[in-house]
Amino acid sequence: xxxxxxxxxxxxxxxxxxxxxxxxxxxxxxxxxxxxxxxxxxxxxxxxxxxxxxxxxxxxxxxxxxxxxxxxxxxxxxxxxxxxxxxxxxxxxxxxxxxxxxxxxxxxxxxxxxxxxxxxxxxxxxxxxxxxxxxxxxxxxxxxxxxxxxxxxxxxxxxxxxxxxxxxxxxxxxxxxxxxxxxxxxxxxxxxxxxxxxxxxxxxxxxxxxxxxxxxxxxxxxxxxxxxxxxxxxxxxxxxxxxxxxxxxxxxxxxxxxxxxxxxxxxxxxxxxxxxxxxxxxxxxxxxxxxxxxxxxxxxxxxxxxxxxxxxxxxxxxxxxxxxxxxxxxxxxxxxxxxxxxxxxxxxxxxxxxxxxxxxxxxxxxxxxxxxxxxxxxxxxxxxxxxxxxxxxxxxxxxxxxxxxxxxxxxxxxxxxxxxxxxx
Numbered sequence: 001x002x003x004x005x006x007x008x009x010x011x012x013x014x015x016x017x018x019x020x021x022x023x024x025x026x027x028x029x030x031x032x033x034x035x036x037x038x039x040x041x042x043x044x045x046x047x048x049x050x051x052x053x054x055x056x057x058x059x060x061x062x063x064x065x066x067x068x069x070x071x072x073x074x075x076x077x078x079x080x081x082x083x084x085x086x087x088x089x090x091x092x093x094x095x096x097x098x099x100x101x102x103x104x105x106x107x108x109x110x111x112x113x114x115x116x117x118x119x120x121x122x123x124x125x126x127x128x129x130x131x132x133x134x135x136x137x138x139x140x141x142x143x144x145x146x147x148x149x150x151x152x153x154x155x156x157x158x159x160x161x162x163x164x165x166x167x168x169x170x171x172x173x174x175x176x177x178x179x180x181x182x183x184x185x186x187x188x189x190x191x192x193x194x195x196x197x198x199x200x201x202x203x204x205x206x207x208x209x210x211x212x213x214x215x216x217x218x219x220x221x222x223x224x225x226x227x228x229x230x231x232x233x234x235x236x237x238x239x240x241x242x243x244x245x246x247x248x249x250x251x252x253x254x255x256x257x258x259x260x261x262x263x264x265x266x267x268x269x270x271x272x273x274x275x276x277x278x279x280x281x282x283x284x285x286x287x288x289x290x291x292x293x294x295x296x297x298x299x300x301x302x303x304x305x306x307x308x309x310x311x312x313x314x315x316x317x318x319x320x321x322x323x324x325x326x327x328x329x330x331x332x333x334x335x336x337x338x339x340x341x342x343x344x345x346x347x348x349x350x351x352x353x354x355x356x357x358x359x360x361x362x363x364x365x366x367x368x369x370x371x372x373x374x375x376x377x378x379x380x381x382x383x384x385x386x387x388x389x390x391x392x393x394x395x396x397x398x399x400x401x402x403x404x405x406x407x408x409x410x411x412x413x414x415x416x417x418x419x420x421x422x423x424x
Contacts, residue, residue: 005071007078008137009099009122010146017055017069017080025082026057030100031066031124033133034093048171050124050131051096052088063088071126076151099133102176107208108136109175111192114200116177116207121145123168136174139167177208177216194224202231214243226255229264237264242272250279258284259304259412262291299383300376302413303397303406309337310363312346317359334394337404338367344402347371350393373398376405383413 009031016024032052053064065086072079090096097103099122107116120142123135137145141164144150154164175192193201193216201220205213205228217225217240229237229252241249241264253261253276265273265288277285287305294300308328310319319336335350347367357366372386373396386395387410397406 003127005073005126007071007073007124007126008142008145009104009124010142011078012071012080013100015078015080017053017082020081020083025085026055028053028080029056029061030054030098032063032090032093032096032098034096036093036095047132047134050133051093052090054098063090066131069131071131097176103136107177107212108169109177109193109196109204110138110169111173111175111195113169114196114204116204117169133171135168135170137166137168139165141166177204177212193220198224198227198231202228202236206233206236210239210243214240218244218248222251222255225252229253230256230260234264234267238267241268241276246275246279250276253288254280254284257304257306258287258291259302259406261288262301266292294376297380298376299374299378299380299397299408300405302380302383303376303408304412305406307337307396307404307407308333309339309343309404312338312340312362312364312367314363315359316354316357316361316363316366319354319363320359334407334409337396337407338363339404343404345371345373345396345398345404348373348394348396371396374408375399383408387413 012028013030014027016027018024030053031050032054033048034051035048050066053066053069055062055064062085064082065088068082068084068086070081070083072081103119103122105119107118109115110117117138119136119138121137122133123137124131124133141150144153144164150164157164196204201224205216208216213236217228220228229240232240253264261284265276268276277288280288291300291303291305306329308323308326310322314322323333323336333351335348336354337348338346340346346364347369348371349363349367353366372390372392374382374386376397376399383395386392392410394407394409396404397408399405
């Protein structure tokens with residue numbers, strides 16, 4: 001066998017394979033690859049190995065062990081021989097799928113490019129240790145090769161010193177998401193998709209068909225799923241929530257800020273929203289229910305209940321120690337809220353102010369004496385001017401007893417303004 005033969009899936013699909021003495025044994029319909037890491041090499045990049053061939057001879061289709069196949073290249077043509085026909089069961093492999101059926105012509109995620117692309121062809125290599133899928137072709141060259149006109153067109157372009165543009169993505173940098181075969185599991189998807197920013201992943205999921213959208217979202221861990229669900233457009237959010245089991249959705253919602261959950265549930269039917277609230281943990285559910293009581297025109301409808309309060313007599317050093325202990329999400333600590341012993345709102349201190357303050361000073365010594373705040377029943381329209389005037393990132397929301405109810409962050413104000421503008 002030649003030490004290395006590179007070929008494309010399109011070059012062998014539909015092609016005949018023969019015995020050593022030249023007898024036609026059938027035609028190749030698909031290749032089965034196994035993505036299970038080799039023992040002891042779990043940390044190495046996965047090299048999906050071709051393990052079986054779907055072949056057709058007359059009306060009979062059979063699955064044959066690929067180890068008995070050999071591919072040789074003569075100029076630009078391939079000669080495919082089979083030394084021994086050994087039937088094999090695909091179920092004997094834990095993590096396998098058919099290339100033509102599940103990858104060719106399907107959408108995949110380009111992990112580095114953070115976008116969806118369509119596969120025109122698949123590049124494989126045969127070496128002494130086996131045959132492996134190494135890249136997908138998403139360029140024009142792959143498309144022309146598929147329909148069999150790449151060589152004549154390139155011959156014409158050679159006159160003008162022009163090459164057909166090719167575009168390959170290494171197998172390690174892709175994730176298949178367009179599986180139509182329900183038996184295919186995205187067991188490896190989360191490890192790659194979880195490396196993407198939630199906003200990028202949300203854009204990708206929105207571009208998928210409804211079935212693939214649900215499957216990909218369901219493959220994410222709960223933390224990632226919560227971040228992605230926040231970033232999805234309302235129509236995609238609703239589809240995801242309606243498509244997945246109530247228990248699964250409730251687990252994800254518990255990882256989201258209460259205000260985001262309230263906005264989402266407000267878009268659902270009352271019956272669906274109630275089922276989700278009943279399935280959620282009591283504490284999370286009660287927070288969301290309180291927010292749902294506010295009408296959209298009031299500040300309370302935009303606020304988040306994710307904020308952190310500290311007593312006025314606490315030192316700056318002790319405040320930092322407490323923050324490290326609580327380990328809040330970075331997006332939840334634009335600033336900290338200062339309260340008195342009766343938990344009345346006193347002021348707000350930005351993280352920047354806290355960082356440069358004397359560690360020994362108490363919070364009441366460095367806080368703003370005349371802080372900006374709003375009541376939960378103030379009109380939403382008042383927020384934009386307030387944020388602009390005082391250059392705020394977040395606004396404390398209090399009740400008539402000056403106790404904290406929540407915080408409105410500037411991005412929620414902007415989102416509200418944009419959404420209202422779209423509906424005009």
